[in-house]
Amino acid sequence: MELNEIFRSVQAASRKLAMMNSDEVNRILLALADETEHCIPELLEANRKDLERMDPENPKYDRLKLSEARLIEIASNIRDVAALPSPAGIILEDRIRPNGLRLKKVSVPFGVIGIIYEARPNVSFDVFSLCLKSGNACILKGGSDADFSNRAIVALIHRVLERLGTDPSAVALLPSSHEATAELLHAERYVDLIIPRGSAGLIKFVREEATVPVIETGAGICHTYFDKDGDAEKGAAIINNAKTRRVSVCNALDCLLIHKDRLQDLPDLCRPLQKNNVVIYADPHAWEALKGNYPPELLEHADEQSFGTEFLDYKMSVKTVGCAEEAVSHIHAYGSKHSESIVTExxxxGSYFQKAVDAACVYVNAPTSFTDGAQFGLGAEIGISTQKLHARGPMGLRELTTYKWLIEGNGQIRP
Incomplete structure (x- = not known):
């Protein structure tokens, strides 16, 4: 099918979705959750074909991999989305003007949302469930790394939609070619919004090339600042969780900032990282503090490339600072406005840090690993927005709506 024909069919389906009631939407989502669990062997087989083509040492491998546990969790997340209230049709404002006109500001779906993403097949489920619940149709443009997985997932979704009498064009998966990406980026007649999820390079390319409006998500260069008044026990647990819980995700820790007066605590702060063989790129002061207290084969001297890098691996840099203001300056210079944390009593x-740091999520005494739609009570998420227009941070259902004005009159004429 020609791509413009796909775009037109998705746009037509979006108009039907906008008229569906919550019961119809929830019935589809619950059926999809059940079907996902029923089809676990089928999905894992498709995923195996993708995994066979990727080096297990590739940082994207963990993102690409599905498992029975992950698919059960995905089904659970879909049920969580079904249980949430619909974000569309909410009256945001209702007032009567002096001339008698009644103005209502009401939340509505965007219409058609395009998602460009790399080796993360779970995104196919997340995007569809959130878009359907918010009344949007979606166009998925996955990478070639996950093509077998994505096609199996979308085929499963289409079966559920057809069985329940809903237009399967509510979700479309484009070919995993560069040409398909280019056409999607310029499909402003049919697509209302594009959200890229992936590397900084992908996001930069989409932002610079698209003529369709774009919300930037993804690239997370995350810092934790251990303050002179930080609790070492809390700090060690926070740093370890932020770095090693899942290294391939955008909320993983990339750089530890430590106050110069607490360098003696650095070995204890980093000790839990040894279990996962985390390589540390340390500045001269931090290197001296860790020398003899951290495995030498895991300790490297930092250079300029060690800072401002999203490692997506068991690697982390350490920078010594003289005060909280210097930590904030470093974050402003090297961060991506995603998630930042301070450990302090x-x-x-702590209040200064939260006010001064320009990021979507700023934590005190908690790890950046909490930046996640489910952890924020949003159900699933469509991405972490690092920009400031429309949405910022985890994008759940409400962030997938815009609004329109409804005006009721009784024959008033403007003078």
């Missing part, structure tokens, strides 16, 4: 310093 000083409420004044």
């Amino acid at each position: 000083n409420n004044v310093t």
Whole structure:
């Protein structure tokens, strides 16, 4: 099918979705969750074909891999989305003007949302469930790394939609070619919004090339600052969780900033990282503090490339700073406005850090690994927005709506 024909069919389906009621939407989502669990062997077989083509040492391998446990969790997340209230049709404002006109500001779906993403097949489920619940149709443009997985997932979704009498064009998967990406980026007649999920390079390309409006998500260069008033026990647990829980995700820790007066605590702060063989790129002060206290084969001297890098691997840099202000300056210079954290028992310093740091999510005494739609109570998420227009941070259902004005009159004429 020609791509413009696909775009037109998705646009037509989006108009039907906007008229569906919550019960119809929830019935589809619950059926999809059940079908996902029923088809676990089929999905794992498709995923195996993708995994066979990727080096297990590739940082994307963990993102690409599906498992029975992950698919059960995905089904659970779909049920969570079904249980959430619909974000469309909410009256955001209702007032009557002096001339008698009644103005209502009401939340509505965008219409058609295009998602460009790399080796993360779970995104196919997340995007569809959130788009359907918010009344949007979606166009998926996955990478070639996950093509077998994505095609199996979308075929499963189409079966559920057809069985329940809903237009299967509510979701479309484009070919995994560069040509398909280019056409999607310029499909402003049919697509209302594009959200890229993936590397900084992918996001930069989409932002610069698209003529369709774009919300930037993804690239996470995340820092944790251990303050002079930080609790070492809390700090060690926070740093370890932020770095090693899942290294391939955008909320993983990339750089530890440590106050110069607490360098003696650095070996204890980093000790839990040894279990996962985390390579540390340390500046001169941090290197001296860790020398003899951290495995030498895992300790490297930092260079300029060690900072401002999203490692997506068991690697982390360490930078020594003289104060909270210097930590904030480093974050402004090297961060991606995603998620940042401070470990401190000083409420004044914690408050300063949260006000001064320009990022979507700023934590005190908690790891950046919590930046996640499910952890924020949003159900699933469509991405982490690092920009400031429309949405910022985890994008759940409400962030997939815009609004329109409904005006009721009784024959009023403007003078």
